[in-house]
Amino acid sequence: MIKDLGEAFGFKNIPHDLVLNPPLRGSYKEGGIIRSIKVSKKNLNRIPKEDLENIYFKDPLLFNSINKSVQMVTAAGHRIAYSNPKEEKKFKELFNNLGRVGEDYTWEELYYYFYWAQDVFGAAWTELIYDKESDSEIIDLSRLDPKVMDYARNSDGNVLLDEDQKPIGYTQKLPYGIRSEGKGDEIPQKYKKIVDYGANTIFLLPKRISLIKMHIAGDGLSFYGSIEPTYSSSVRKLLLEEAGTNSAYQRWMSPLIAYIGDDKHPPNAQLSKETLKTMQNMKYDVYSTYPYYVKHDVLSFNTTEALNDILKYLRENQAAGVGMPMPFATGAGEATNRATLNNQQSLLQFTLNDMAKKTAISITRNIFKPIAESMGLKTYPVLLPNKISVDEIEDKAERFVKYVQSGILSPKEAKPIIMQMEGIVSEELPKEKEPKEKPVGKEKLEKPEEKKESEND
Numbered sequence: 001m002i003k004d005l006g007e008a009f010g011f012k013n014i015p016h017d018l019v020l021n022p023p024l025r026g027s028y029k030e031g032g033i034i035r036s037i038k039v040s041k042k043n044l045n046r047i048p049k050e051d052l053e054n055i056y057f058k059d060p061l062l063f064n065s066i067n068k069s070v071q072m073v074t075a076a077g078h079r080i081a082y083s084n085p086k087e088e089k090k091f092k093e094l095f096n097n098l099g100r101v102g103e104d105y106t107w108e109e110l111y112y113y114f115y116w117a118q119d120v121f122g123a124a125w126t127e128l129i130y131d132k133e134s135d136s137e138i139i140d141l142s143r144l145d146p147k148v149m150d151y152a153r154n155s156d157g158n159v160l161l162d163e164d165q166k167p168i169g170y171t172q173k174l175p176y177g178i179r180s181e182g183k184g185d186e187i188p189q190k191y192k193k194i195v196d197y198g199a200n201t202i203f204l205l206p207k208r209i210s211l212i213k214m215h216i217a218g219d220g221l222s223f224y225g226s227i228e229p230t231y232s233s234s235v236r237k238l239l240l241e242e243a244g245t246n247s248a249y250q251r252w253m254s255p256l257i258a259y260i261g262d263d264k265h266p267p268n269a270q271l272s273k274e275t276l277k278t279m280q281n282m283k284y285d286v287y288s289t290y291p292y293y294v295k296h297d298v299l300s301f302n303t304t305e306a307l308n309d310i311l312k313y314l315r316e317n318q319a320a321g322v323g324m325p326m327p328f329a330t331g332a333g334e335a336t337n338r339a340t341l342n343n344q345q346s347l348l349q350f351t352l353n354d355m356a357k358k359t360a361i362s363i364t365r366n367i368f369k370p371i372a373e374s375m376g377l378k379t380y381p382v383l384l385p386n387k388i389s390v391d392e393i394e395d396k397a398e399r400f401v402k403y404v405q406s407g408i409l410s411p412k413e414a415k416p417i418i419m420q421m422e423g424i425v426s427e428e429l430p431k432e433k434e435p436k437e438k439p440v441g442k443e444k445l446e447k448p449e450e451k452k453e454s455e456n457d
Helices: 002-008 049-058 060-075 085-096 107-121 228-252 269-283 306-322 326-330 338-374 393-406 411-422 448-456
Strands: 078-081 123-130 138-143 149-151 170-173 201-204 209-213 215-217 222-224 256-260 294-298 382-385
Touching (some): 049 060, 060 306, 085 138, 085 338, 123 338, 138 338, 228 306, 393 411
Antiparallel strands (some): 123 138
């Protein structure tokens, strides 16, 4: 029937499977229903990951902006919603035993890494570690260095996709001196001749890698962080700051010049050489003498505002690229009025909540789901980030007072929320649970009157 419909729309001799080329392979299902093909061609003019990390550590504005955004997201906290007690028990056992392979770390540290790697490199790479015996159940998680990870590509730099247009795998570049023999996974037979990677590089199957992306482009194979869009502005700013600092040093140490000779003592090369030598020693000599026909002067420079204007423009570009308002990025909010600062604060809060929401969805789908499937669970938990708020404490307190006064929240309901928000730990000891069976001899006896009334009824 489907074949007849395809021929009715003008499709003749419909192929069951048509291969354009291995990197750009489309899936053609029986019946002529053609799906679109992902464009897996390697993007040009990308900034090397090593340069992204270097500029992050060298530029104070980028360093502070990214750290502050990650800290605000992770400090808000999160919770994991489980479907049933069995699922909760399995996942908590896994989280409590993280770090059995590689470095020792906690789930909170891994959660922080997700957001930091996204901001700096555009994606967080995590290895899903399976048990050694059966290679079927995920027993640990390990964060990977994004600088050494990539899609499996062909010799043209194109991402290799399977029949379902998903990456056939990933590659990891090992440190110099470490041999790749016996490490990684074997490349599937039909892709062995087209996968291209250099020495000290291993291949990893898709099931072993979780890729948590930040900003995606095109068909989703390309991803960007917060630094790459501002990289050019960051490099120019650092160069201008260095040049401006050197220039300021030269103006502070104003150049000293000498006028030699007069009508009776014409200048000559020997006099110029001796005067210059004496001037050079002035850095160390407290006293010096010169002939009366040698006069000194200081060169003065007119300060220019052009450099400051350009640096201000480049800093604003950086702040816009990383999504951090200038007062928060630099910590200098004196020049910003209260109304503008409140608007910027609201926009920052919206941006961070959106980032946390998207990342939580990706973690749920790419980490929690495969873990649950490997454990044989029918359901998987959901990561729910808490709402991020950058309001002042006084503003929050005022809102809670209004909620209680209007009856939206009772004092009993508001208390745990406020304690969590303020980081207050309750010192009250948990009450002892009443025993299910009451002790013998302490049963509540019915009064005779009540018993008689019940019998009459």
